[in-house]
Amino acid sequence: MKKRTVCLMVAALAAGTLCGCSGSEKPAETTVASGAQSEAAKEDEGKKPEASEEKTVYPAGTITIYGTGQPQYLKEYFDAWLERNRDIAPEVTLEIVQNESQAKSREKITMTALAGAEDDLPDAVYIDPVNILDLAQAGLLRDETEFVSQYIDEMVEGATNDATISGKIYGLPESVRPNVLFYNQEIFDKYGVDPAQMSTFEGYVEAGRQLKEKSNGEVYLSYISPDSMTWRYWGRRGLMPQAGARIWDENGQIVLGSDEGAKKAFGMLDTLNSEGLLLKSQIMQPALYDAVNSQQVATFYIGAFWDEFLRMNCQATAGQWRVMPSPVFEEVGTAGAPVSSYFCIVNKGDNVYAGLLEQMWHDFHFDTPSRTEWVKSMESQNAPYANPISTAMLEDEFWKEPSDFYGGQSFREMEGKCLENGSPNLVVTPQDAEADEIITAELETYIAGNQTMEEAIANMDKNLKAKIGQAEIVK
Template sequence: MKWFRAKRIVALTLITALLAACGTTEPPAPGGGGSAAASAQAGGKSESYPSGKLVWWATGQPKFRKMYFDSWLERNADIAPGVEVEATTIATNNDALQKIAMYSMSGDYESMPDILFLDSVGVVNMAMNGFLLDMTDYYSPMADQFVPGAVSDATIGGKIYALPDAVRPQMLFYNAEVFERYGVDPAMMNTFDGYLEAGRQLKEKSGGKVYLSYIDPGSYTWRYWCRRGLMPQAGAKIWDDAGNVVIGEDPGTKLALGFLDQLNSEGLLYKTDMMQQPLYEATDEGIIATYYMGAFWDEFMRGNLTQTVGDWRAMAAPVFPEIGTGGAPVSTFYCLIDKHDDTYVGLLQKLWYDFVTDGEAYKTWVDQMMTENGPYNNPVSLEMLKDPYWQEPSDFYGGQSFRKTESEALNNPSANLVVTPSDAEADNIISAEIETYVAGEQTMEQAIANMDRELKARIGQAQIP
């Protein structure tokens, strides 16, 4: 863990200069994180917490999570009688890091959030800078209660810096009505070779009206098609075990990006911005037949597709036969920010623990999310997953149980790409080359060569956890 012994500077290029003055060694020990564990877990002694505000930062729509915690606080008024939750949407994790770093430099810990929801890249960057409380002593005694690998991407140097919020697989969503209309067998999409063939058949039989999927002209193509999807499934690498840039000659990268290039070059991908209305309209019109996407995409489909309700089905992600592993799971984490104040640490831990283990309260909240087309995910608790509720059929998926399919899609996973402190900057470099490729201004071979050259010039050797 060489990088944990480095000075406390922010690795992201946006704030490197700004934070160079923040000197310290390893991330500080948690302010009460371990000592509060017994009271925060089920069966522990309940504490009473003073009036105040808990601030949550997250990308997306944290207002929906706030609904659960508001309800929890009402049910537990004896524990936290004057505590309220404020949910704030942040644009990106980089923005959150920048703001927290500035607050830390000025000693304004009160302005920091209490909780930040992060992906694995965000956890590494926040932990590297000492902004996250160490949850090792709190989580380790109960790790066997949760799905295997729930905190793998939040474990750095043997220490756990975040609590599992969701572990969701890569999946394939497809419009069964479109496949039936054109006589294409969706079962062939178990492999990427079959996925490609399905796209070719749909294009031919529809006279070019139906596209297999979409491609985004912006950063989402790298983020979702590649980093979270094809790259881990192809066993691709950005860095070798020593942190050297290898993406230019890596066979997995050539397999992953070469496959995307084949889909695009054959005209099987509809070019449109992801998460924008034209995408949903094209999907409802039957122009886009599938999405190779993380399970989170379910909430966007349910919330935005109105004409194809009941036509959709879901399955595990296709596999590259030469690799043989399915989609890599994507984890999100509930992170306690080190505000140099222990007042609410135990309460924040208890809020998390009850959310991920209280089956009845969680189901009530999920039913509310279904009504409002809000985001939710399968539990990370092994005990909760045994409940038949998580195998119930879905009208949106024509009677298929999406929840059951999501759980099954966690089987045979690919390993995620190794996360380093340089990955946020690397993503910007790589995505820029993919965007230039999508714009038709360079070939995929040129894009790979350019990203390799830029990574070597601007980052050089990454620090591998």
């Protein structure tokens, strides 16, 4: 392994505690049919493939991909894809290794590389912008700028933004999902509360007050989780970007304690919580689903991914749910910030499956019939899937079909519309993982009732300055 790469990876270790490794051996070379330049080779050079009888034939072996959540459902698509393309991958199989978090995927990749076990590295990884930054700086992700640039005009706006570092794109866009507002129309009808007022956060609070009063305290506007998920979903992905809040200034100095946007974001959460409008319950746990099915929770201000959890766990409320754009802060005026995830090819020397992985990514996002067939299968299983990033595919009538779960509303179409007027996300830094731990600890103490929100913000600011000092702003 090159000395420069090892040094960069050592620097990445400083960004967090790293542990674990796994992988499997891969073939050392690619077999290519003789003749004209192959279709996959043209993709590798950043050119759109053209019809040709000459194709790269990939060697026998197993492609390993790191993922989180429920990757077995993505595997269904790619297994079918491989069966349809046995002319170029006659003896290629695929496994998706489920890791508990994207940070854990990053840690395993980094430690495996540091150990010099290049053959044990995965071929690709599904990962978020924070962890892309670490891996890219360590030289562990393939530069996909030339390949993906040809498709940018065909994708939803900003699809590559969060994987772009110093002008280079290190991830193939997997999904771009907005922050939205799910609400139970039946609850609002029952208590005569108008959901339209929730277009602003001021109206959102007022709706919660009305529901609390008219239900004699039996209905909560939403939830608050006594763990890290409150910062993750209410804070980093929700209120903070919508309020135009900052943790760091343009020079990496910590400003959270004095930032007006941060005060606005945390202040809104404090209002909702202190007025008893939020059910204290861990998200993605049976107790919360039970409360939803009992019509005790009226809304969720959260990412569009929540659709899959409602469909899977809350069938008792099928037909009652609707979705609308996130409320806005009137002084700011922008809707929920989109959350992007990426499919990154690991830079492991001669990654013989790089071209094949690019082809698989391309078809998943631009081959409408195969994507439609897969989504129908996901819906039949109440399994997760995201809207496509292809603007042309989004215009297909399939993505506008009404949903029985949403009372005849097209959730898929609304998800696409909710990308409009999105707020910019918080700046990503290598210090984010540590900062999240510091902020989460103070929020947990606040939620437990052991400090005020003002004290929590002051302690966040103090501890960020003491433990981090200054962030590295990567442009």
